[in-house]
Amino acid sequence: MRGNMNLTSFTDYGLRMLMRMSSAPGRAFSTADLAEEFGLSRNHLTKIMQRLAQGGIVETRRGVNGGAVLHRDPAEIRLGEVVRLLEQGQALVECFGPEGGECTIEGCCRLKSRLRQAESRFIDDLNRSTLADIALPRQAAA
Template sequence: MRLTSFTDFGLRALMWLAGDPERVFTTDEIAQAFGISRNHLTKVIRELAAAGVVTTQRGAGGGFRLARSADDITLGEIVRLLEARSALVECFRADGGACALTPGCRLKGKLKAAREAFLCELDRTTLAECAYPASGKAPPKPVAA
């Protein structure tokens, strides 16, 4: 299952927060550390805050941090939350899509089972297990292929 950049950015930010859970981080700080769009990250953080995964503070000294212990947040929860807006395939959309292969398609059931197996595995992994170690340094920048 391919994750959207929305989910990718969310997971990276949460891994960073989990490495130093008492600290408040700014969107600028995280976006710069990962070399990602601040505006896009802001949307991700807004969604995580609405779901109660992070808390936000406005004003001087503001930013965001985990709302719950990283031990209580599973990767499956986060992926479900952040991927809810994009269907894996058209027929998984809330409106059922308009695929010409429906209702005789034999692929949908296989994709659904694979998606559930993927998410089930992520349900077994907590954010704490994937926390980026708190070192005071930014994570290494990705190397271009």
């Protein structure tokens, strides 16, 4: 059970990649370069990039100058939107999951609605910031 507001590593790494990409919005970033910078598995980053592409946050391009590029201006990409996309399928608590868990107090639980409200406020609060707000400093050209 994830009873606190910890983000999954999937979301953590996804945000880090987007922070780097926001430093040069028009540039295509390869998963190999991003994996090297953050010391992460390329395979893991590829899965995260696929989710970001499915959600319309990035666009992936093939070819010599291929890689992932931000699909929109970083100032238009809200953090809550990104977190919601990346945390998809990760229930805050067991009873929010697709199977509903094995909870024995389902019928009389007054916690569930409060947790839903807290989760909603968490996303709303993140949505007050954009990728532009958390962009990493621009890297010097290699």
